[in-house]
Amino acid sequence: MKNTQNTAKTLIKSKKKLLKITSAITLTAASFFSSQAAAETILHAFNWQYADVEQKAQEIANLGYKKVLVSPAYRSSGSEWWSRYQPQDLRVIHSPLGDTNDFKDMIQALKSKGVEVYADIVLNHKANESWKRSDLNYPGSDVLNEYAANSTYFNSIKLFGDLTQNYLGAGDFHPAGCITNWGDPGHVQYWRLCGGSGDAGLPDIDPNNWVVEQQKNYLQALKNLGVTGFRVDAAKHMTNYHINAVFTPAIKQGVHVFGEIITSGGSGDGSYDNFLAPYLNATDHAAYDFPLFAQMRSALGYGGSMNQLVDPGAYGQALTGSRAVTFSITHDIPTNDGFRYQIMSGSDEYLANAYIMGRDGGVPMIYSDHNESNDGSRWVDMYKHSDVVGMIKFHNAVEGTGMQVMSSNDCILLFKRDHKGIVGINKCNAGQDVWVNTANSGLWWYNNYRDTLDTTSVQNISSQWHKFYLPPRQARMWLKE
The missing domain is CATH 2.60.40.1180 (Golgi alpha-mannosidase II)
Incomplete structure (x- = not known):
């Protein structure tokens, strides 16, 4: 288990113009644009149990949220929050956050209140289980035996596939080897995230035809349940070929897709130029607006100027509004030692929230956790803080107007x-x-x-x-x- 923990921590450390509508991409463009028509506030219910979200459905709606992003829904084990980002099996939803039935009930409860559900997804790798086995058969014999021992239940929560057999094998992964050059897209996208000290790393998926088909089955199953948005975790570690192969026009129709590609800034920053800019050019997806986040930190910080926030997109320091998910904090930042320098002071974060909730451009996201980062419960119940509620009220009232x-x-x-x-x-x-x-x-x-x-x-x-x-x-x- 130690190797799994180390690898997960390394994963956390590592993560961390306009859409042109032509006749050739009419369906893709139309589905993307329709999902962007309303920049409604997303509540990131980070590591919340699905039943907890369900119970709060009325409250969430009353506060003015229109969308809720929940943590990954598939088979995973382990009580730590980062275990949710080590998938074992996409064919069932079964984790400490709940199972497929809990997920369905949550979606229906929120839908009845006019609130949509977004799902956080991990398609780049599988759980590091080298500490207990050497093969790359997933979900592995232990899990298959568990399925067989309670086949009625597990088949009742199945999303797709045959639970009597593994669905991935050694041929579905890239060769073993650890990322050593974090500025080289080839290294980042083809090699493993490793924890050091001989850790084998997170098995890195090869997007062959079989793998892509399984991942498409998974996304379609979630969409059939009522999911209307996908957050692509660790999109930096996926090739754009892989992303486009999985997110077909049919899957994207009516769905908001956005990627997590952490950068230190906008145009001119190496992490932006090498990873986020190519992603935006090769796909029609949205993304976390890390360029704007960096600009806000600079403007609000010592020596910065609020003039920097007049029109940051004009000089490449903010994404086009229709492709941006804006934020003042994401879960990767406080839970990862390598990114904690990006945490703003409480007062700066408050001002940043007012900016993203007041401005025209992007889909704003409010993060709320259970103190997974051990920061004195700073973001616990953030979703219902009085200032946040006031900002949502303003945002909802002016949505669609000019700035x-x-x-x-x-x-x-x-x-x-x-x-x-x-x-x-x-x-x-x-x-x-x-x-x-x-x-x-x-x-x-x-x-x-x-x-x-x-x-x-x-x-x-x-x-x-x-x-x-x-x-x-x-x-x-x-x-x-």
């Missing part, structure tokens, strides 16, 4: 969403008066704009020049009443 920047400097950014709302963010330690010429601004005079974060703050414009006061280290999200 116009009214003022910016090193300390502040003030922008409006047509006439419906105004967002003000002040990163500095002193309050800021911001005077704006409201003539021809499109804002409605003699109407209250009330802050969804602090309902005592109200703006009522009654003259050409209006002063907006932004308190220190605070955000305002004024919504027209």
Whole structure:
């Protein structure tokens, strides 16, 4: 088990323009674009049991979420959260988070409240079980014996295939060998993630015809259950050929697909240029907007300027809105020593959330865990923090409207969403008066704009020049009443 743990930790450390619609890709483009038509907030219910999500369905809907991303649904074992990212068998859902029946019940409960389900998926590798066996037959004899001993139950939760036999063998994996050059896509995509000290590493899947067919069967089965989105874990470690072979136009129809490719920045950054840019060019999928995340950390940090957030996409530091999933934290960052430097202070993260929830562009995601990172429960119940709830209210009210920047400097950014709302963010330690010429601004005079974060703050414009006061280290999200 030690090798499995080391390899998982290494996996964690390692992870971590516009769509052109032509007649040749009409179905692909249409299915992608339809999934992007509404930039509705995703709750990342990280490592939540499916029954727990089901029980909270009404609360989740009441808070304004329209989508929930849940942790991987397949056969996996082990109580640690990272064990969910070591798949044993795609043919059944059976893990400490629940089984296929729990997954179905969760989907139906959320669907009845108008909330969709996204599934986190792992297609690059299988569980490292070299500590107990040398063969690459998956799920292996121990699991097959468990299936046989309770065949009625396991066949009742089967997604596809024949549970009396392994579905992958030695010929379905790349040769053993550890990644040694993390800047070389060939190394990263063809060799194994290893934990050192002789660890054999996570068996790296060869996307041959048989493998691709099994993975397509899995995705289609989840889609048949009602899943409407897929987060592709460790997409950096998959070739774009593999990704496109699995995500056929039929599977993508009506489904939002986005990849996890961690970068240190946008255009000009090696990790972006070598991995994320080729992925965006070769697929029509969305991706985590790590370029914007890096830009927010820079702008909000010491020596940064809020001017950096006026239009970061104009110089390659944010993804095109229709292909972006925006965030202030993901599960890889606090749970991985190699990426913890990207954690923002609590106040900076609050301001970043106001920015991604207030701006036009991207699908925002709110992360909420069970303190898997041991950070003092910082993100436990984050999904229902009062400030987050206020941000979701603003986001839902202005969704689909345009965005116009009214003022910016090193300390502040003030922008409006047509006439419906105004967002003000002040990163500095002193309050800021911001005077704006409201003539021809499109804002409605003699109407209250009330802050969804602090309902005592109200703006009522009654003259050409209006002063907006932004308190220190605070955000305002004024919504027209």
